[in-house]
Amino acid sequence: MSPATAQSSQRALILLLLLLLGGGFLATSLASYHTALESIRDNIVNTELPLTSDNVYSEIQKDLVRPVLIASMMARDTFVRDWVIAGEQDVGQMTRYLAEVQQQYGAITSFFVSEQSRTYYQAKGVLKQVDREQPRDAWYYRVRGLDTPYEINVDVDLANQDRLTVFINYRVLDYRQRFIGATGVGLTVDAVVQLIDAYQQRYGRSVYFVDTDGRITLTGASGGPQGARVGQALAQIEGLQDLPAQLPQNGNFTYEEQGRGHYLNVRFIPELNWYLFVDKQEDGAVAGIRRSLYLNLLVCLLVTALVLGVVSFALRRHQARIAALATTDALTELPNRRGFELLANQAIQEARRQQSPLCALLLDLDHFKQLNDNHGHLAGDEVLRGFAAQLRGDLRQSDIICRWGGEEFILLFKDTHPAQARQLAEKIRLHTEQNRFQHAGAQLRITTSLGLAELHQDDALDQLIGRADRALYRAKQSGRNRLCEEST
Secondary structure (H helix, E strand, O other), X not given: OOHHHHHHHHHHHHHHHHHHHHHHHHHHHHOOHHHHHHHHHXXXXXXXXXXXXXXXXXXXXXXXXXXXXXXXXXXXXXXXXXXXXXXXXXXXXXHHHHHHHHHHHOOOEEEEEEOOOOEEEEOOEEXXXXXXXXXXXXXXXXHHOOOOOEEEEEEEEHHHOOEEEEEEEEEEEOOOOOEEEEEEEEEEOHHHHHHHHHHHHXXXXXXXXXXXXXXXXXXXXXXXXXXXXXXXXXXXXXXXXXXXXXXXXXXXXXXXXXXEEEEEXXXXXXXXXXXXXXXEEHHHHHHHHHHHOOOOHHHHHHHHHHHHHHHHHHHHHHHHHHHHHHHEOOOOOOEOHHHHHHHHHHHHHHHHHHOOOEEEEEEEEOOHHHHHHHHOHHHHHHHHHHHHHHHHHHOOOOOEEEEEEOOEEEEEEEOOOHHHHHHHHHHHHHHHHHOOEEEOOEEEOOOEEEEEEEOOOOOOHHHHHHHHHXXXXXXXXXXXXXXXXXXX
16 A cells, blocks of 8 residues: 555544544434434444454554565575575475574474475475375465465465464576475464454454355454354354355444344455454443443543544554565665665656666675574674665665665666766675674674666666676676676
C-alpha cells in the first residue's frame, strides 16, 4: 500500500469512526432507547469487529515480513546456486547450511528441493524425493510454475510430525535466471494462536480461521465458536449452517444460537488462503450500555474524541512501523530490496526525464562465508555493519545504497557517467581492501568484487541490475577483488 493510499484509508477510517460514534450519541439524545441500541449494534458490526480484523491481519502480515526476507536471502545465496550448479556433490554442505539458517533465524524448518535431482533436503539430511504423483508434493510443482518469486502456504510439515506450518516457498534461479529448485523456511502457527488468545481476552470477541471448504483450521486455546475444534465444519455448528455458501465474499453477518444473537465479521486472508472470523455476542455488548446509556452521554462524547485521537495516533505509528520493516534492512539500517526498488524506479524516471546518465554498481563481499565460518556470524554481522557505514562515507548524498541480500549490496550513481562511476567504484574497492573491521579484539579484513552497468535508453530496472550482476559474476570468476563492467 502506498503512503498516499494508507493516509487516505486512515482518514476514511477516522471519518467512519467519527460518523458512527458521533451519530450514535446524537441519536441517543434525540430519540428513544431503541434508536440508541441500533446505533450501538451498527458500531459493533461496522467498526469494532472490522478494526479487530484489521489488527489481526496486520499482525499476521508483520510476522510474515521477516521469513519472506529470509527465504529471499536463501534463494539468492550464491552458495545455494553454486552448490546446485556444481552437481550437489556434498549433501552435508547443504544440510549444514539449512541447519544454520534454521538456528540463526528461529525457523521450525528450512529446506531446499533440487529441480535437477528432485531431492528434498532439510536440516537433518535428505528427507525424500519429490514426485509429481504424490499429493503432498503438489506444492513444489505449483511453485515451479509461479509467475511471482514466492508463495506463502499453510501445510503440514513432513519433517516435524505433520505439524501445521506456515511455509515460505521461494523459487531459486541460477545465474541465467533458469529455475533450479525451491527453498525457504517454515514457521509454526503458535504465534497466531497466541495472538488470537490475546485479542479474545482483551476485547471479548471470538477469533478463529476457516478454510475455503468451510472447516475450522485454527482457533485459540479455548476453541472456536461454541467450543468448536480444529477440523470441525461450520455446517455442524448451530446458527452457522448456511454460512459456507456465502464464504466467497467478505463482510458482516448475524446469526443466533440458543436465543443469543451474534455479530460476525469475515475477511479473506490471501496469504494463508483462509478466512478470518471475528465473532461478538450481542448480550455482552449491550448489557453495560443498557445500564449507563442515559447517564453517560456527555462522558461518551469526550471518550469519542479521545478514542479518535488514540486510534489516529496508533494507526500512524503502526503504519510507520510496517513501512520501516518492509523497506529497511534491520542489520545495516540501509534500504532493503523493496526499499531500493521504490528509490531506483524514481531515479530511473528522473534520469529519463532529465536525460542524465545513471549507473548501477553491484557489490559482493569476497569469501564472506569463510569469514563467518572462521570468526562466527557475529563477526560477519559486524563486518556487514562496518561495510555499510564505509559505503555511506564513500558515497555522495545523491547516491542510492541498499543491502541487496546476504553479503551483496547495490548502489545507484545518479547523474554519473561511466568514467565517474568507475572512479567511485575503485575508491570503494580500494577502501574496502585497506579497511579493518574490529571484532572481539581481532582486526578483520575483507575484499569486494564489483559489477558496473550503465542505464540504457529502454532499460527496465531488472535489465540494468541483470547486466550489473553479469559483470559481478565476471569479476568473481576473474579472481575477485576487482571491478568489471557490463555494457550490453
